[in-house]
Amino acid sequence: FNEPLLWEKGSPGRTGISLPRRDVDEAPLDKALTGDGPDFPDLSELDVVRHFTKLSQWNFGVDSGMYPLGSCTMKYNPKTNERQASLPGFAGAHPLLPERLSQGLLALMHDLAAYLGEITGLPAVTLQPSAGSQGELTGMLIFSAYHKHTGKPRSKVLIPDTAHGTNPASAALCGFKPVAVKSGPDGILVPEAVAALMDDDTAGIMITNPNTLGLFESNIRQVADIVHGKGGLVYGDGANMNAIMGVVNVGDLGVDVLHLNLHKTFSTPHGGGGPGAGPVCVTPALAPFLPVPRVVKDGEVFRLDENYPLSVGKLHAFYGNVGILIRAYSYILSLGKCLKQVSQYAVLNANYIKQRLKGDYHLPFDRPCMHECVFTDKFQQEHHVATLDIAKRLMDHGFHPPTIYFPLVVSGAIMIEPTESESKETLDQFIDAMQQIAREAKACPDCLHESPQFPKVRRLDETLAARSPCLKG
Template sequence: MTFTTHTGNRGLVLEEKLIFEQGQAGRTGVDLPEPKGTKSRLGGLDRDSDVGLPGLSEPQVVRHFTRLSQKNFGIDSGFFPLGSCTMKHNPRINEKVARLPGLSDLHPMQPESTVQGALELMDQCAHWLLVLTGMPAVAMSPAAGAQGELCGMMAIRAALDARGENRRRVLVPESAHGTNPATAAACGFTVDSIPATEDGRVDLAAFEAKLGDDVAGIMLTNPNTCGLFERDVRKIADLVHEAGGYFYCDGANFNAIVGRVRPADLGIDAMHINLHKTFSTPHGGGGPGSGPVVFSDALAPFAPIPYVVRTENGFRLVETADENDGTKPFGRLKGFHGQMGMFIRALAYMKSHGSDGLRQASGDAVLNANYLLARLKDKLSVAYPGYCMHEALFDDGFLKDTGVSTLDLAKAIIDEGFHPMTMYFPLVVHGALLVEPTETETKESIDEFCDSVLHLVGKAQSGDAEFFKNAPYLTPRRRLDETAAARKPVLRWKPETA
């Protein structure tokens, strides 16, 4: 039964105004003591106009954000197979320990003697990452995966400069995430795209043909963005090294191999690890992430400051380059020492799993993805043959002539109560659908998802395009006009002018 309500609310689906439309002057959600009226010493720059913030009471604020939260889909809400993003369960113990006052209430500039536990924690987290990757060094400070890439590529640039070589070309597979070419460009490199083979891997012959004495290195995601393991990865490493370049591995998909394959054994020189993917620190609606970078011996001396060292007298935080210890840091990436809050959560996650559990997690992630692939492959079009790693990639061939696009299908999946897969990435696959179930999903939830997708695909193929064009129907908002948003951007609330 459809009818409109007086309020616009629909039962538990509540409309919610902006805080700016709810406030009243004189209201506040905090009780602060009355100022004493001290004469100010603000250099004559005392604020003389209103900021323009609305006044709300605490209960109003709680209700506002509770209502907003109810318009969101999270991992806690349901199956969230967003490929390449690794939306696995976020354990609550990690949240709890990250809030221990002895860990969260530490100022980054406290004297070392008062933060020995924090430095030890960073050192422990680093140790787990080093053993899991088999690499000799790690930079903990990068703020997110993209900054990890920046860290790795800057180390390569610094190493080349130290060699006195002016190599400026970086080879990047065309399937790479957009951050790869953007990062290379930010480090002053030019990007040369490597084509893929029919089976979704780097075209080795094309790659070899592109090598030369102006090549700084390769940025290769492994497992790659098509969810496949690069079979020729060692050969690629050997070739790039023989050509005098370095091997930057994008570790976004490390979760597929953690505990089973050490990237060091594949010949890499640097790799960032997204703690919010492999080690399940919460995605938080778009961060904060954390992107430590492991380094080979060749790049380790160029790692950024600051970093933690263990000495006879405890842990020390090195904040400036010491010419005497042989290091040549390329600089500083972040205001302070790294995403400590994320290190705490990642370490709790690693300790919870242990070396046995991490191995089990990667195996189950790959098993779940292959099971999903097996269940869908006959009705959808698989992008590349063979087993996948932690995610299954389809192209939109199965929608050909239906009038239904990947986007339309995704919107219909929303109505079924799932978060859709990643759409239109990687770009090398037409109308890509990248599905990553992760290891924390049950067989039952994967079955339910597959049954729903198969149902929808049948519906699409039976010629009901109109139904898909207008999906979703059951969400707090239906399809949003993104073109209008970009044409005339409204990026903030403004009071209505009379």
């Protein structure tokens, strides 16, 4: 059934909210300043409940089934984290409360930063960036500030072709010119390629590790040495941290700056696109450049400290997405040392899928993967079946499709990240579905072209949407 748009519902004068009693007189206001108020529909509370209940039913989430969207780490979002974030003491807290009345959240932020420092091996941490991309921006601001401070502003940043898509834009926002580095034949970075490009006008390199092919950049220490040798810095995109917690100390690899995506590795809800949180972890040497304010502990008291003259400044009006930080903190406390198991199982699951599907789908890099594996549609192309068809058909089997056509270095990529949350039975069901689709690609390519059949709508005309944009009603 269709659900009408909000403004196709309701009746003027109806109400869906409880307004406090009026206990003061009306105060007049200059007519020149006042308007008519927005043309919102008037609904009852039940109208609102039904509308959003129905809309939600057309959505697929981790709670609906396996969601192996590569590079997005769609793990289980624990329900208890929602309880914690909604405690009135947290949810009702004004950000400018005096420190005496904010000790609970200041302590939480202080300890969360320490845990993230321990997990990454980069002990100086800001929690302020609102998402991974703002974390990247923060990292680039630090690059910029560092080089300015050391007296040598630089103009370029190296970015391998296996890095995350946001990296070039983040670098560009800080005035850096991104320079692409081609990865080697094994899908990983070759030190020589970096050495050839690294010079003293290059601020550093941005490396996603494990990279977007799901492979560990095993030459990273050599690469870091090359970059450091030229006075550059190494930025690590920690979006894929879920693969290596407790296994790799990122600080040991020569990485100077790393952002994390709490909505990936640390189980905070994705919420249909956000809010996220993108803490940035740096070496002690770069700590002075972190955003302010920073939470510091004086004896038993926590306070906010603005006094870092080299700081890049503020990225958020207050302290970032604290509600998200609370959830990540809850997750870390719930798992503690078992975070290493999280990574082990995430990697086990990806390798299991890789191994079981590699007869059915083309595997461009057949080597042990980390938390995700990348196939292509090469075998299916023979039957005129493309990655998109395979993805859409998976919906008819009750699965969310993997990430498709990314990374760009692989043509027709199918990037599968199961995460540690999925059980062996669920993986087996997914593998069965993928194998059935592979068989169907041979037997009935049109069945795939016509998919999906079961969701509320069929394939949507994206060209029409972009050519004649209709962005509001």
